[in-house]
Amino acid sequence: DAKTTQPPSMDCAEGRAANLPCNHSTISGNEYVYWYRQIHSQGPQYIIHGLKNNETNEMASLIITEDRKSSTLILPHATLRDTAVYYCIVRGPNAGKSTFGDGTTLTVKP
Amino acid sequence: NAGVTQTPKFQVLKTGQSMTLQCAQDMNHNSMYWYRQDPGMGLRLIYYSASEGTTDKGEVPNGYNVSRLNKREFSLRLESAAPSQTSVYFCASSEAPGQGSEQYFGPGTRLTVT
Numbered sequence: 001d002a003k004t005t006q007p008p009s010m011d012c013a014e015g016r017a018a019n020l021p022c023n024h025s026t027i028s029g030n031e032y033v034y035w036y037r038q039i040h041s042q043g044p045q046y047i048i049h050g051l052k053n054n055e056t057n058e059m060a061s062l063i064i065t066e067d068r069k070s071s072t073l074i075l076p077h078a079t080l081r082d083t084a085v086y087y088c089i090v091r092g093p094n095a096g097k098s099t100f101g102d103g104t105t106l107t108v109k110p
Numbered sequence: 111n112a113g114v115t116q117t118p119k120f121q122v123l124k125t126g127q128s129m130t131l132q133c134a135q136d137m138n139h140n141s142m143y144w145y146r147q148d149p150g151m152g153l154r155l156i157y158y159s160a161s162e163g164t165t166d167k168g169e170v171p172n173g174y175n176v177s178r179l180n181k182r183e184f185s186l187r188l189e190s191a192a193p194s195q196t197s198v199y200f201c202a203s204s205e206a207p208g209q210g211s212e213q214y215f216g217p218g219t220r221l222t223v224t
Contacts, residue, residue: 034212043114043200043215044153087152093207100145100152 004088009105012082018075020104022088025069031092033064035073036100037084044087044100047073078108112136114216116201122222123191131186131219133201139214141207142184143168144176146197147218153200159184160207191223 005023012018024033032051036044048055048062050071055062061074075082087103117132135142140161145153155168159178173195175187184203188195198220202213 036213041198041218041220043202043217044213046212046214049212100154102152 004090004101006086006088006101006104008102009107011107011109012075012078014080014108014110015077018073018078018082018106018108020073020075020086020088020106021070022073023070024088024090027068027090028092031090033062033068033071034089034091035060035062036087036089037082038087038103039081039084047086078106080108080110082106083108114201114203114214116199116216116219118219119217120220122224123188124224125192127191128187128189129191130188131199131201131221132183133185133216134183135201135203135214136182137203137205137214138181139203139205140181141204141211142178143202143204143213144174144184144186145200145202146170146195147200148197156186156199158207188221191221193223195221196223197221 032049034049035047038044048057048060050062050064064071085103085105087100114135143158144156147153154170156174157168157176159165162181165176177185198218200218201216204211204213
């Protein structure tokens with residue numbers, strides 16, 4: 001599976017949009033981009049995933065560039081409860097390649 | 111619908127002791143996974159089971175064994191615990207093993223080996 005690169009930390013003001021970038025320049029055509037988050041030491045929580053097209057659900061939007069080498073997770077109106085570590089991972093057909101990197105620690109400030 | 115459950119929540123072992131971490135899911139998922147997370151780091155895959163009756167090694171399998179007891183249950187065994195295995199262990203499940211299928215995680219087991 002492709003490796004991902006994320007900034008170690010980001011801040012965001014409460015009520016503003018949080019834009020979390022992820023680079024995955026070696027992604028293959030059959031690999032999906034997934035985003036998870038981990039609040040404190042809880043189990044990671046699934047947020048969203050996509051292959052080529054932009055995706056939106058009740059939690060977030062995922063923007064994937066046309067060349068698929070990078071993506072951005074958007075939390076449209078961040079709240080204090082969105083403070084967490086956000087992981088971007090790329091997964092293909094092999095379930096054994098499913099390691100999470102170090103992620104981005106997002107801190108939402110009042 | 112409890113999702114993914116793990117037992118125990120906390121465990122302290124002495125070096126050389128053995129134990130089994132239990133995981134169960136009630137979502138009728140085919141695939142199950144065991145990860146470990148060391149302080150300040152991301153999750154690393156230990157073992158996974160793509161479907162009932164199969165198990166395969168992940169990134170860091172040394173010192174562990176697994177059993178896919180049935181479709182619901184996937185256990186992780188430490189035969190001879192070492193301090194380097196002090197970590198938080200997460201179990202996860204997904205409908206299918208590969209792309210397009212999100213994983214659901216349990217609350218974790220916090221293991222300390224002294």
